[in-house]
Amino acid sequence: MSAELNPPDATHRLLILLARLKLTEAQRQDALTLCNAIHDWHEVAGRAERHLMLPLVHRHLHELAPPTLSPADASHMRQRALMLVQRNLFVAGEQQRLVADILDPLDIPYLFFKGPALAARYYDEPAMRSCRDIDLLVPRHRCAELLESALQQGYRPLDSETLASDRQSLAFFVAAKSVVTLASPAGVSIEVHHEMDRGAGIYQTDALLDSRELFLAGGTRLYSMPTSELFVYICLHNTRHYWSHLHWLVDLDAIQRHPDFDLASAYACAERRGLVTTLDACMEFYRALAAPEPEHSSHLSQRSREILEVFFMTLQGGLEAELALRRKRPTRQFGFPWQTTPSYRWASRIRKWLKPLKPTYNDYHHLPLPPQWQWLYYAIRPYRALIKRTRFRWPSR
Structure with a gap:
């Protein structure tokens, strides 16, 4: 590890260990040992909330019932977790409203990725996943039509205060931006993408939409990426952001537990995308985090160790640390030189x-x-x- 890097404290180690849907017996014991070193449970709740995994942390701690967690601290954590669960359900409801009011009536091909769609398909309790916005992929030639309908129904553009609502203006706006951000009438942010990788050439929108898969969420028919495709994508996306949010680790765990997941299929997908080294490094990184002191793992490759180091940096330094790392990345799409070519x-x-x-x-x-x-x-x-x-x-x- 880098000389200037401070190892995580007991609170961060506990949160990393709890960043999975289920714990093995060994992990339960490791978690209880870490709980004995916790002196400020309000700090645990605060960090879990900032790292977007408080509801899941509360569920784990409720099941573990560590002696050092007082009833008052447990009640405080529960109240904060319930507020976030309510917010997560609200965002999921806005996703269903978007489908019912705009996407289905216009018959626009689409798929959702990340956020409430990922939670609905892969989490045993979808409300456990914190969701701040909705990510939507649609064909570029249908974006202006979607925006026109959305503006008529009270959605607001967050990218431009001067956006006109006529079709020609909207078409130019879409051509100038690969992502358009809207706020729903209830204030939920929706990112409308017509490219998955902002021009990197890794993904073709039409091919992705042709391969989309249907699933049900709360009685609503939704479309998402195939499981293997999504798994490789989140490895790419989250590595680009240096794994700066702990709920992304839970996503890796949740998808691997799903009956549709097959690691060989994920590697075949990564081979097609030129992302095998990224998938390899992320899988090693994920397995290392199953231990209470992942930095001492003796089986990490140099690439996985680099991911672990920047993960610790963003874990402790927050957005400021991530932005500093972004300024050094080789391209907008990749966080490390070894992910790409000269x-x-x-x-x-x-x-x-x-x-x-x-x-x-x-x-x-x-x-x-x-x-x-x-x-x-x-x-x-x-x-x-x-x-x-x-x-x-x-x-x-």
């Missing part, structure tokens, strides 16, 4: 250099042009940027 990294740099030249919705809002003339934005944009930077401002009186 040619891909060069292509990613070129895309990054060219990005400022791509028209934005602000360009369209400033000067709305019909589709046949929108190529002019590429010529106009550099001058607009220059004017914006050199604009003279009168001093305030």
Whole structure:
């Protein structure tokens, strides 16, 4: 491990150990031993809430009944956990409303990934998984239609205060952004994707939608990614974010416990996507976390140890630590150089250099042009940027 890295304290070690749906007998004993070192259970509840796994932590501790957890502390934790369970159910209800009010009436092919859809399909108690938003994938050519219907029904765009509701404006907005974020009338954030990997070329939207699978959640028919595909995707996505949220570890555990999961199928999927090294490292990392002191594991590869190190950094340093790590990652899609190739990294740099030249919705809002003339934005944009930077401002009186 890095010399500057502090090992986790007893509270973080306990939360890591509890980041799974079920505990083995050995893990139960290890958890009880760690509980003996806990002196502030309000701190445990606070960290569990920040790491998005308080309901599950409360369930485990209720079953373990450690002697050091007083009835008052247990009651405090239970009340906070129930509030989050209520929130999780509320977000799941908004997902069902989105299907019933927009997606099904418009007959738009879609799939949900992460969030309440993952919880509904793979968790024994879906409300145990904390969900802050909804992730939705739809075909790009149907996005403007979806947004138009959503705006008519009281959804709000969170990406732009100036977004017009006509179809041409919405089509340009979608073309300029790979993810559009809406707020439902009840205030739940919904990320509408038409690309899974923001242009990385790993996933093709049409192929993913063709392979989607149907399942029932609370009586509502929902579509999601095939289990193996989802498992590989969350390994990729969460490694890109340096495993900064503990509920992602629970996701790995929950999917592996599902009857549809097959590790050989997951590796076949990873082979097709060029993500075998990522899956290998994540599986080693996950198995190491089954022990109370994972940093002392003698069987970790160098890649898995790197994941473990950055995981400890984000666990202790929070969002600030994750943002610092993101500034050093080789591309937007990958957290580590060994996940990709030099040619891909060069292509990613070129895309990054060219990005400022791509028209934005602000360009369209400033000067709305019909589709046949929108190529002019590429010529106009550099001058607009220059004017914006050199604009003279009168001093305030």
